[in-house]
Amino acid sequence: MTLTVRVIAPDRTVWDETADEVILPSTTGQLGILTGHAPLLTALDTGVLRVRLKNQWTPIALMGGFAEVEANEVTILVNGAERGDSINLEDARTAYTKAQADLEAAESSGSEEGKIKAKKRVKRARARLQAAGGSVE
Numbered sequence: 001m002t003l004t005v006r007v008i009a010p011d012r013t014v015w016d017e018t019a020d021e022v023i024l025p026s027t028t029g030q031l032g033i034l035t036g037h038a039p040l041l042t043a044l045d046t047g048v049l050r051v052r053l054k055n056q057w058t059p060i061a062l063m064g065g066f067a068e069v070e071a072n073e074v075t076i077l078v079n080g081a082e083r084g085d086s087i088n089l090e091d092a093r094t095a096y097t098k099a100q101a102d103l104e105a106a107e108s109s110g111s112e113e114g115k116i117k118a119k120k121r122v123k124r125a126r127a128r129l130q131a132a133g134g135s136v137e
Helices: 089-109 112-131
Strands: 003-008 013-019 021-026 029-033 040-053 056-070 073-078 081-083
Touching (some): 003 021, 013 040, 013 056, 013 073, 013 081, 029 040, 040 073, 040 112, 056 112, 081 112, 089 112
Parallel strands (some): 003 073
Antiparallel strands (some): 056 073, 056 081
């Protein structure tokens, strides 16, 4: 038995296939979903969703949203999403390095609003880098 998984962003459907397992980046930590999972509604953090089909993992960078699990269907509504295989690894690494530098500059400037925005950019850049297969120190 498999799960039906749909990842829906405002501009497109990123994934609409079956899967054997899903790992969600919820706001309370990683959640593993297998067939027969109890009904669930959870908020999602910016992070990497992992979908397994026939021992092949597909990473998808998510930019926050919600997930519902019910009757072996996983519906994921997100603010933005990008499959890892569509992200250029070097561009993602460059964006992450720049976001970290921007965060350091914001922290020394003292602006709370600037710090919050910079932290969000780092989180998004980290998710894209990890989904593309890069590692974060």
